[in-house]
Amino acid sequence: MATMSDVARAAGVSVMTVSNVLNDRGRVSAETRLRVLEKVREIGYEIDLTARRLRAGRTDTVALIVPRFDHAYFGDLAAAFAEAFALRGRHLVVEQSGASVEGELSALSLARLRMYDGVILSPVGLGAPDLDRIAIPTPIVMLGEQQVPERFDHVTMANAEGARMAVAHLIGSGARRVAIVGGARASRGVTMSSQRTDGWRAAHADAGLAADPELVLEVREPAVDGARDAIARAVRDGLGVDAVFAVTDQIAFGVLAGLADAGVAVPGDVQVIGFDDVGISRHVAGGLSTVDPGSRWIVEQAVETLEARMARADFAPRHLVSPARLVLRATTKAAPSSRR
Amino acid sequence: MATMSDVARAAGVSVMTVSNVLNDRGRVSAETRLRVLEKVREIGYEIDLTARRLRAGRTDTVALIVPRFDHAYFGDLAAAFAEAFALRGRHLVVEQSGASVEGELSALSLARLRMYDGVILSPVGLGAPDLDRIAIPTPIVMLGEQQVPERFDHVTMANAEGARMAVAHLIGSGARRVAIVGGARASRGVTMSSQRTDGWRAAHADAGLAADPELVLEVREPAVDGARDAIARAVRDGLGVDAVFAVTDQIAFGVLAGLADAGVAVPGDVQVIGFDDVGISRHVAGGLSTVDPGSRWIVEQAVETLEARMARADFAPRHLVSPARLVLRATTKAAPSSRR
C-alpha cells in the first residue's frame, strides 16, 4: 500500500506538501498542488485514517450504538442519523450492542468508542451504575429511557405520557379491558417497558378504572413471536380483552398476527395501538394506530447536542424530552366526540 | 486520558510489560500481571485501538456496508452478520452507503475501509467499473446482485431463478395477469430488479405465456409508498391484475396496503408473493408468501470467506450462489396438485 512519502517522492516534494495538498491547507502553489494530485491518482494513494487519527485526533466519524439492527425502530433511527450527519460532513457507523458477549468485550468496546469523534449511545442492557463507569474523553449523547447519570447529555421521549395518551384513547373509545403487550409486571429498574406500563396505569387511574395486572402481558424474545403467542393465548384464555396497547410497533405487528390467528377482528372486536410510529406502520393493517415519539426531533436534538459537545465541552449537560403525539389510523375506533 | 506509560510508571514496570499483560502474551509473572491489572483499573486506563491498529495492523473489527439501514432486509442481514462475527470474536460495525454524497465522500470512504480488518460490501449504486477501482489491501467480500469484477470474492443469491419459481407458482395456481412491482422496464445494467424481472419473464416463457410489459410496474422511492401507489393505480386503471410478484418483501408490504386501499381481497382476487423472506413477513397479512434467498447460508459463506481471506490471501476468488426456495404462506393460493 502506498504511503504519503511514496507520493512525495514521485512528485518530488516533501510529505508535508502532500499532506497540505490533501488537507486543503492552501500554502501550496497551484502548480505543485496539481502535480501532487496527479501522482495521488496515478499511484492510487489512499490516506491512512488510522495514522491521521493517531496524530490529529480526528476521524470525522461518529458512531451510533443500538441494541439491535433488526428492529424497525432502530433501523429507521439509524437511517435518520446517517442522513443528519451526512449533511454535516460527518460519517456515521452503527454498532449493535445487543449481541456482544458481555464480560471482556464490553470493556473492549469502551475502548472502541474512542476511535470516534463522538458517540450516540442507545443503552439498553446497561444500568446507570454501568454507565457511570464510562470514562472516556469522547463526547457521548445518550438516547432512550434508561436513567442515565446527570453528567451525560440525554435525549429521550415522553414514554409514560405517550402511553397514557394511547391508553386513554382506547378507554375513551369504549374499551374496558386494555391489555398491555410487552409490559413490565415487576419493575426491575426504569426501562422503556416499565415507563410505558406506568402510562398504562396512569390512564386507568385518570379514568377511575382499575388496572388489572392480569392484563400486563410480558413477551419472550423474539418480541414479535412472543407478542403473537401472548395475545393469542390471552384471547383463548378468555381474558376478555377488548383493546391492546403494544409497547412498540414491532410488538403490535405480532399482536395483529396473533389476533388474526384467533379470528378476532381489528378494530371491531379488539382495538390495537402501538408506540414508535415506525415507517412501515402506515402500511400494515390499513394503517397501525400508534404514538409518534417525535423521532425526527430526537435525531435533530441528539445531532445538534453532539456537535456542540464535540466543538466545546464546557456547557452543562442537556436533558431533553421529546413530546409524544397520538397517530390514529385504522386499528382503533374514533372516540365519541366530547365537544358537543 | 491515561496512556500505557502512565500505567507502566504507576506499576513500576516498562510499557512493554503492560502491553504483554493486556495482550495475554504470557511472558509475565503472575505477580506483575496482577499489579499491572490493578493499576489499569485504578487509573481507568483504556487501550488506544487507533495506536494499536497503526502499529499492529489489526482491529478485530470488520465492517458491513449496506445501502440503507431502514430496509428490513438489510436490518436482518446486519443482525445476522453481527451474531456470526461475535461468535468468532470479531466486532462488526455497519455503514450505510446510500445516503452518502457521492463525489469526494465516495473516495474518502474507500480510505475508511482500511480501518477494518475486513469488509463485507453490499454494493448497489456502484457498477463493476467503480468496483474495479477499489485498490485497498483490506480483504473484501462482495454481496448481492451487481456484477462484480472477477478478482473479488462474491456471495449472491439465485435472483432470476427465485423470481421464476415465484411467478411460476402464481401462474400454476391460475394467475394469468401477473404484475411485477419494482420490476425494471429498461435494463440499465444488471441489478437486483433486472434479474428478478428476468425471472418473471422466464416463468412466462416456460408457461408459453406472453409477458405483458404493461405489467412491469416500476416504483419511485420510498419503495413501500411507491409500490402502494403503483398497484392501486394499476387496479384502478383496469390492468386486470390477478397476481403480484413484488421484487422485495418490503415492496410487497406496499402492495398489500395498496390492494387493501383498492378494496381487493388477497389472495382471493389477487395473489401476492414477495422476495427475501424478511423476519417480519411471517407475521403480516396472515403470512406473506415469499422467496427465501437463503440469507442464513449467505451470511455463513460470506463470514467464512472473509475469515479465510483475512487469514491468508492466496486462494482463488470464490463466487458463491445461494439457491432460492419458495415459502408459501397465506397470500397465495395452492397450486392444483399435479401429482394425481
Place this chain on the structure above:
DNA sequence: ATGAAAGCGCTAACAG
C-alpha cells in the same frame, strides 16, 4: 511556498 524534525500510543523484534 516548502521542508525537517519530532512524536501521537502502541507493539515487533530482539537483548538481557
Place this chain on the structure above:
DNA sequence: CTGTTAGCGCTTTCAT
C-alpha cells in the same frame, strides 16, 4: 521474565 530500540503513517511546529 522484563526492558530497549525502532517505527507504523501521519500532522504539528517551527525553520527556511
